[in-house]
Amino acid sequence: MVDDLNARGGINGRMVDITSEFYSPIDAADAERVCAVLHQDNETFANLGGFLGPAGSADPCVTGTNNTVMVGGEISSAEELAQANVAWFHAGPTTEFQTVNLFNLLVQTGETDGARVFTMGGAAAADEESFVLEQLEARGIEVVGSALIEALDGDTIAQDNELAVAFERFNASGANTLMVFGTPSASIRGAGAAGLTGEIAIWSNDSAGLGNLGATIVDKSIADGTLASTGPTDEDVWNDQDFQDRCVxxxxxxxxxxxxxxxxxxxxxxxxxxxxxxxxCQALSIFETIATAAGPVLTPETFEAAAYGPAGDNFQVPGMGPASLSPDKRGARDGVRLSVYDSTAGDGGLVAFTELLDAFE
Known part of the structure; x- marks a missing residue:
C-alpha cells in the first residue's frame, strides 16, 4: 500500500519509507521494546498502527516519550491522551464518542422521542456518568434519575442487591428508558430480574460489552432489543469499492x-x-489525507494544524466512509449505525437496526 502511494507521487512529491517491527499483542514490555526500536533507533515521523490489546499501554511511548505522531493505537482515557505531546488519532471512536455517536443516532432516528431516561452503570465506569448526563441534557433528552452500582462484577450477590434497589428507584421515577454506561451485563440482568424485559427501551454505549454479555446472564433474551452504536461490519468494509480499489x-x-x-x-x-x-490501509489513508493537507513543510505542528483545518472537517476513508477530526474528536469514523441485540443471532449478538448513517450530518 505504501508502494502504491509512492507510485501515485507520494505525499506532495515526497516518497514514504516504511519501517516495521513485530511485537507480542499480549506483552506490554515487548511493545515498549518495539517502541524504542522504531522511534529511537530510526528517524520516524509517524507511527501507523500503534499498539493494541494488552500491549496498548505502550501507546504513550510513541506520542509522549518519543514525540512521534500516531494514527492508530487505542485512546482509552483522557489521562492517556494527556500524555501525548503531538497529534494522536485513530480510525474508530474513543470511549466518549461511542456515547456521542449513540445519542446522535438515537436522535436522528427518532428513538429519543418521548424518552424518560434513567442512567445506570458500574463503579468501573463511574467517570463516564457525568459525560453521559451532560450529553443527554445537551440534546434535550429528559433524565429522571441515575444510579451507580458500587459492587464489582465478581460479587454477583452484592451487585444483585444493589440492582434491586436501583430498579425500585427506576420504577418510581417514571422512566421508560434505561441508558447503561460501561459494561452492560449487570444492569441488563437487573432489568430482567425486575420484570422489565421488553417493557422498556435499553441503550448501551458499550457495543463490545453488549456483544459479550458474560456468564452472569444465563438467559440472553433479557437483552433483546438493546440498542448500541456500531461501525461498518467486516462485510460492509469488504464490499466497499473504495476499500477494494485502494486497499485490496x-x-x-x-x-x-x-x-x-x-x-x-x-x-x-x-x-x-x-x-x-x-x-x-485505514491508518495510511488518514495519514495521507492529513499529511497532504499539511503542505510541503511537514512537521508535527503542521500535521496537527492540517487535521484541525478544512481537510479534517470531512473526508473519506476506505471501508469506513465519512470521517472527521477535531481537537475533541480523535477517532475519525463518522459512518455508524444503530445495532440491536438479538439472542437468536448465533450465540447472541448485535445485528443491524439501521443502515450506516453519518452521525455528524
Missing part, C-alpha cells in the same frame, strides 16, 4: 501469494489477511 488491489497486485478474501470466509485457524490490511 494494491496488495493483490504486489503480493501474488496474499490470501485476501471476504472476511466471513476465513476459518478461525487461518491467517486473516483482511484484518491486517484494513487496519493498515
Amino acid at each position: 488491489a494494491p496488495v493483490q497486485e504486489r503480493i501474488p501469494e496474499s490470501d485476501l478474501r471476504n472476511p466471513l470466509e476465513y476459518a478461525p485457524e487461518e491467517d486473516n489477511w483482511f484484518n491486517s490490511v484494513r487496519q493498515g
